[in-house]
Structure formats: structure tokens, C-alpha cells
Amino acid sequence: MPELPLNRIVRPELNELKAYLPVQGAFKVRLDANEAPPLLSDHARQCLAETAAATSWERYPDASVGDLTEALARHCAVRPEEVLVGVGSDEIIGLLLTVLSNPPKDLPAATLLTTTPTFVMYRMSARVRGMRVVEVPLDRNWDLDANGLLRALDMAQPNLVFLASPNNPTGTKASRDRLETIIEAAGDALVVLDEAYIDYAPEDQLDLYRKHPNVAILRTLSKVGFAALRIGWLIARPELVQELNKARLPYNLSTLAQNLARVVLTELWPEVDAICKHVKAERDVLASALSAIDGVEVTPSAANFLWLKLERPAEEVFSGLAERGVLIRSFHQRGGRLAKHIRVTVGTCEENQAFLAALSEVM
Ligand SMILES: *Cc1c(COP(=O)(O)O)cnc(C)c1O
Numbered sequence: 001m002p003e004l005p006l007n008r009i010v011r012p013e014l015n016e017l018k019a020y021l022p023v024q025g026a027f028k029v030r031l032d033a034n035e036a037p038p039l040l041s042d043h044a045r046q047c048l049a050e051t052a053a054a055t056s057w058e059r060y061p062d063a064s065v066g067d068l069t070e071a072l073a074r075h076c077a078v079r080p081e082e083v084l085v086g087v088g089s090d091e092i093i094g095l096l097l098t099v100l101s102n103p104p105k106d107l108p109a110a111t112l113l114t115t116t117p118t119f120v121m122y123r124m125s126a127r128v129r130g131m132r133v134v135e136v137p138l139d140r141n142w143d144l145d146a147n148g149l150l151r152a153l154d155m156a157q158p159n160l161v162f163l164a165s166p167n168n169p170t171g172t173k174a175s176r177d178r179l180e181t182i183i184e185a186a187g188d189a190l191v192v193l194d195e196a197y198i199d200y201a202p203e204d205q206l207d208l209y210r211k212h213p214n215v216a217i218l219r220t221l222s223k224v225g226f227a228a229l230r231i232g233w234l235i236a237r238p239e240l241v242q243e244l245n246k247a248r249l250p251y252n253l254s255t256l257a258q259n260l261a262r263v264v265l266t267e268l269w270p271e272v273d274a275i276c277k278h279v280k281a282e283r284d285v286l287a288s289a290l291s292a293i294d295g296v297e298v299t300p301s302a303a304n305f306l307w308l309k310l311e312r313p314a315e316e317v318f319s320g321l322a323e324r325g326v327l328i329r330s331f332h333q334r335g336g337r338l339a340k341h342i343r344v345t346v347g348t349c350e351e352n353q354a355f356l357a358a359l360s361e362v363m
Pocket of ligand 1: 034087088089090091119164167168194196219220221222223227231232
């Protein structure tokens, strides 16, 4: 049988991409994916189990995601028409790129503007769709380079700007004045502020959405203890939500995910809040302990992870920690200033101690 000539029919942009696959294997301590520590009470688990038990298994899910949308709107103090729910924020990133991809006059493809380093899904999801990607490096303090971004806005005429604040992997919040300068200069491009880590930050940026018609806010349950559910949502003008809904698959969110997420946002939220507070306190304890280690510099974090500058190459530290059963995230393959940085998720007190002990040995 002749082989299917994939190179004729597959998008050429896929040649430059690799499937996203976290490091596999058994590690005693996994602090690589910015998940929350497993601190959910038995009561909360029981609540979720009872909700799951009441599922109408033979029925399709609610295609309008009505109850969950309403719960999220109440949670964020916006109207339900301003909320779009997705299978994690990843799905919404994809929907935005699919829908807002009209190429500008005389150009073959639309452009996404973002920063580097930042969340890798922005670039990957854009390239998969054949979009151009322009990345402006963060400044030496990992804050937005306002001049660089203004120049890029002017030259690239993007349809979309993705900015994570707090940013992944640096944990830094973008400074307000720079953020606002960029929003004002973005004109008719949509600026998406990704607030995946906002529950660990001093305050949110929802006021920028209220003030500027070209801003949308992206949130998720993944980093506050419910990565397993795959729930993300966008806060945006109702007109945009309507367009995005045309591209969304009708049954994207399972009945289980919809019902369990609603319980998380209502009955369980005080507990989620307490876990976030606990993680913030642990983050500050871990940050001061790390600052005391020779050859380690800690970037102040507004998220549930720390971005560490090391005297030794990140690759060696990563392997040394892995040999001791501790998995963290390193970006050394990307070289440059990332070759001496690692990202570590704040875990339970015991996990953080295990990481500290292993790092002291490795350094
Ligand atoms: C983890 C993360 C997300 C979350 O994606 P989900 O699909 O909701 O799990 C989104 N944005 C950033 C910056 C992240 O780090």
C-alpha cells in the first residue's frame, strides 16, 4: 500500500513543534507543574463524590454551560453574558486564536504578540493555526519591556496580545503603568490578560477589563487545586463571547466537570481560599530559606511557584534534583538567560523541605 504523503497535506508549521508532554516517571516529589498541594479535606472530597453520584449519565451535558457560567459570573462579579467557559484556559486560548485570525490587509496571516519567556501554549497554539508569533523579551527584572512592545505593536499590527500576569515561569506581575500603556497603544487588538495565578497575587486586574474595551481576562481552576477538572474561563464583552461560542464545540465540558466545578466555586470555595493562603505562606518561608543558600537568587513571586537564578547550570541542578527524587521545571534547552534558572512549585511543607534538602546537596 502506498504511504499517505503527510508532508503534502500537513501544515508546514508543525515541523517546528513537538507534542507537549510533561516529564514522565515516578518522582517522590513533583514540583514541576504549578499544581496546588493535595490538601483537600475529607468533607470536600465527600461533597464532590455525592455530586458525581447524582450525574444523569445517559444525557448529553448542558451545551450552554448555564449553571456553571452563572456561578463563575457571581464568583467574579460580572454578568453571565461576559463569561465563556472552556476545557481549561488552553481551550480558550485556542478559540481566541481561531476566531480572531482574520489576516490584516495584504498579509497572509494574522499575528499574535506576546512576551518571552512566558506560557508556551500561546506560541504553540498560534503556530498550529499558521499564525505569526512575535515575542518581545521581558526586561532584566522580568517585567514588560514597554518600549519593545510598543514598537512591536506598531510594526506587527497584531490581532491579539497575550500577557500573563503573574507570568509563568517568572512569577512576576506586570507593572500597572506599563500594562496600561500597552493596552492603550494596542488599539483594535484584543489584549488578553492571563490571570492563571491570580489567587496567589496581591490583587487582580479586572479593573483594566472594566476600563478598556480591548481587554479580556483569562482564569482557570487548574492552579488552585482542580487541574483534574479542566475548567478555564474568559471574561470578555458579550459580543466577543457570542463570536467565540460559534467556534466552541457544543459539548466541550462534560456534565461531571460542569457540576463539580460549580460545587468547587460555591460550597468548597472557603476551603480553596484557605489552601491558597497556606501556599502563599509556604512560598514566603521557602523563598527566605532559598535566599540563604549560596549561589541561589530568588525572584519575588506573586504566584504559587518560585523562579530561581542559579550559579550552576540549570541542566546540572535539574538532573541532580531528579536523581534525588525531586522533579522541578528547567528551561535550559532554550539557552540564553534561561540556562541558569529553574522554576519550582510551592508544595506541602514536607515537599518544600525535601526540595530544599536536595538543592542544598546539589549546590
Ligand atoms: C497553567 C497555566 C494556564 C492554565 O491552563 P489550563 O488549561 O487552564 O490548565 C494558563 N495560563 C498560564 C500562564 C499558565 O501557567
